[in-house]
Amino acid sequence: MPAPPTSPLLHPLRIGTLTVPGRLYKSATSETRATDDGFVTDELLEFYEPMVRAGTPLIVTGNLYVSLQSKSAGRQAGIDGDDKKPGLREWVDLAHSGGSLLIAQLNHGGRQMVKSAAPDKAPVSASAVREPLYGIKPRPLRRDEIPGVVETFAAAAERARDVGFDGVQIHAAHGYLLSQFLTPHTNRRNDDYGGGLDNRMRLLREVFRAIRTRVGDDFPVLLKLNGTDMLPLRRGATTTELVRVAKVLEDEGVDAVEISRAHYESWPGMILGHYKGFIRGQITEGSGMSMTRRRRLAMLAAAPVIEGVAERLAPGSEGFNLPQAEQFTARLDIPVICVGGFHTRTGMEAAIDNGRCDAVSAARAMIADPYLFKNVQDPLPGHPVCEYRNGCIARFGGKPIDCYVEPIRIQKNHMLQKTEQA
Numbered sequence: 001m002p003a004p005p006t007s008p009l010l011h012p013l014r015i016g017t018l019t020v021p022g023r024l025y026k027s028a029t030s031e032t033r034a035t036d037d038g039f040v041t042d043e044l045l046e047f048y049e050p051m052v053r054a055g056t057p058l059i060v061t062g063n064l065y066v067s068l069q070s071k072s073a074g075r076q077a078g079i080d081g082d083d084k085k086p087g088l089r090e091w092v093d094l095a096h097s098g099g100s101l102l103i104a105q106l107n108h109g110g111r112q113m114v115k116s117a118a119p120d121k122a123p124v125s126a127s128a129v130r131e132p133l134y135g136i137k138p139r140p141l142r143r144d145e146i147p148g149v150v151e152t153f154a155a156a157a158e159r160a161r162d163v164g165f166d167g168v169q170i171h172a173a174h175g176y177l178l179s180q181f182l183t184p185h186t187n188r189r190n191d192d193y194g195g196g197l198d199n200r201m202r203l204l205r206e207v208f209r210a211i212r213t214r215v216g217d218d219f220p221v222l223l224k225l226n227g228t229d230m231l232p233l234r235r236g237a238t239t240t241e242l243v244r245v246a247k248v249l250e251d252e253g254v255d256a257v258e259i260s261r262a263h264y265e266s267w268p269g270m271i272l273g274h275y276k277g278f279i280r281g282q283i284t285e286g287s288g289m290s291m292t293r294r295r296r297l298a299m300l301a302a303a304p305v306i307e308g309v310a311e312r313l314a315p316g317s318e319g320f321n322l323p324q325a326e327q328f329t330a331r332l333d334i335p336v337i338c339v340g341g342f343h344t345r346t347g348m349e350a351a352i353d354n355g356r357c358d359a360v361s362a363a364r365a366m367i368a369d370p371y372l373f374k375n376v377q378d379p380l381p382g383h384p385v386c387e388y389r390n391g392c393i394a395r396f397g398g399k400p401i402d403c404y405v406e407p408i409r410i411q412k413n414h415m416l417q418k419t420e421q422a
């Protein structure tokens, strides 16, 4: 049955100066479709074209590296120099051709990077805490280097505004650099960027202020934050702390916040669902290809146990970040977007109708079904439905983003052929 015009998914939402014509968005997904040196390609644009055609109201790009040192994965797109502007402009033009708003996600990977992404750059972080998944041991950022990092975010935001993006999203979730500073486990500094929460959020505040100064008050700046760090037995930032970070950033002038979860080392991390075959996919076709042979063999040997535990601990469910997101919604006046497991109209509408968040976003469900925005309203017969088998994320950094569950991919390609012909 088509969604009635009263569906909250069709209600406009104000985000800063934007009026977004709906409440189901595409969350950031690193595309692995740029050139090796981070330029936009036709292959990258092809991934977005059907989402635009489906009228997706707001699309967040995959995380864009703001400097070479901040690059974290193979074939990641960058926004680190003016030479990237023509390709980025094409991306914006594509989104605008179908009426979608396009938000550039700005990121510094910190210790969560594969060495081959930027072989000449030493990985940096808040402190020298090894990242156990890829085995990267970062060096702590020196205090005198921090203004340079802040500047790379500000310059990237200015480039985004110059080429016509509708806003930027600061990536402070998932254990990347800004999240590494927020989290006590990865931030063991004893200068004024470490210790208490005010110090741990100093870098994020400086990044926000620098961006705001550079792009002006009328350019939307969004934030992606964890609602939980998912670091049992380690010192993660608590949800109460993360809500406070959002509140402080709201007072500083952030326009909306999207709530997700986890670091790379959380395991099971930001994606719940099925894990069978995940590790083999990661080390043979994903970012894990760059791990040492020893690490790959060890992971392969441990795979049955690790995958079994992950599958049991983290069964997929619709709106799995809602318990945290609603705590942000209760404290904030700016819109709260919740990501995590959304794939049905009823699940999305309930989250909004029950006041748990203002809008929802989807990553894996959009990869399987780029027509998701249309299909939750008025489903095309035989449209693909994500089963959360996680092949897409296992292969990130190695193979172009896509659904790697063969029957679903076939359904998707069939649907795209039919909609293109129509």
Ligand SMILES: Cc1cc2nc3c(=O)[nH]c(=O)nc-3n(C[C@H](O)[C@H](O)[C@H](O)COP(=O)(O)O)c2cc1C
Pocket (backbone or CB within 6 Å): 027, 028, 029, 030, 031, 061, 062, 063, 105, 171, 173, 174, 224, 260, 261, 270, 271, 272, 339, 340, 341, 342, 361, 362, 363, 364, 365, 392, 393, 396, 401
């Ligand atoms: C292939 C893939 C790539 C991703 N890349 C990013 C990224 O670049 N930036 C980001 O903030 N989140 C990234 N994510 C996480 C999603 O935005 C989202 O937070 C997470 O997948 C949970 O949403 P879902 O259940 O709708 O997939 C990625 C997820 C997938 C599956």
